[in-house]
Amino acid sequence: MELSAVVTGAARGIGREVVEQLSAAGYRVVAVDLSPEVNDLAKAGAVVPLVADVTAPGTPAAAIGRAIDEFGRLDLLVNNAARFLRRPVLETTDDDFDALFATNVRPAFRFARAALPHLAETRGSIVNTASISGLVGIANQSVYAMTKGAVVQLTRQLAVEWAGRGVRVNAVAPGAVDTGFMDEARAADPDPAASLAVTLANHPIGRMSAPGEVARAIVFLAAPESAGITGTILSVDGGYVAR
Template identity: 80%
Template structure:
């Protein structure tokens, strides 16, 4: 396979496993993250950059085209998490989360779509169950993920006739460093973890690889009839 992908938030967690699974499927990958990237692989071109910087989205797409000659897949995965009551949430919190979680998805999608039309490619966004249902103390984070859900549906409709599919995954709690860092700031991390596990009928958090497999499925020919879908990878959370 000569397919090429751009993956953001690729240094760890879900993004890292997405890159690993895409490489196993034969993709060449431009891996984007502000942190150093762990890949030692000629098929992975690193771009150490901040996705919030205005030039990063176009730079990532241009790097894929200059390195591999085409673009077949964009995975918008980079994000920040915030769990805080709304009365304690500042304007800076609001602006930072939208600048990190939403604007780069818009910019990257806008930059990628001309190339994806040529290859009849795909976009897969990482949303969240927080963008689908109410979760306490996640007002701004939930708003950002709700925006991604709606952009996913909107682009799916706009680009279906041009052969571009756009879908998203909506994870529940995922066993990543990202989640562990957020939980460490809780007054009682053990109690917080117990509540999280009780909300997932399978009795555990999803693994990053389970979410990565869902992303790769949505990019694959096996999902050729799927667009505008938000695929929950949540251990049954929203089915309760």
């Protein structure tokens, strides 16, 4: 039996690693991203790339429908696509607020709504990519952090509501990960090297996580080995929130 998954934010970074690890584990995957780079993932019919904006109202049903059409079942949804914003509160506009919630929160809810009936049939699961920013306060990340707090709570809500129907829902909460995600924000700093040094100093292991390390935690949360785990927010943060 071949398992099937939908992964958002799949073109690069953590999402790309998730697709590669799932493929290696025998999953067939619909890989969703805004960027046409997601097309690079297509190989031997096991990965179906879908270039789409997760904020578009029709994307969740289209992506889940594609998995059902192509693979006949859905075992896993990974809500991973997101945008970062580092901005002091007083400089953060209503448009920033709306855009971040529209990208980081509402699609995850819509994808879950589209996926849950299918996941109930396979006793499948959802894994959301949250963040340490959704667990603790981090200066200048107000709206981004609020979106990740919402992802944490979405995870718990869905876990409790759907446990009786056999669907598990968990999240990972990465600390700094070595992807392009925060590079742009850091590049805009007056002293990017000093900013990176502060980030590293805040992680007891003294380094960023590799995207593959976060992906491994996501794949674990989807696997039968974690059958007893639901509603959990698994930190992959080099000790950040343990300080």
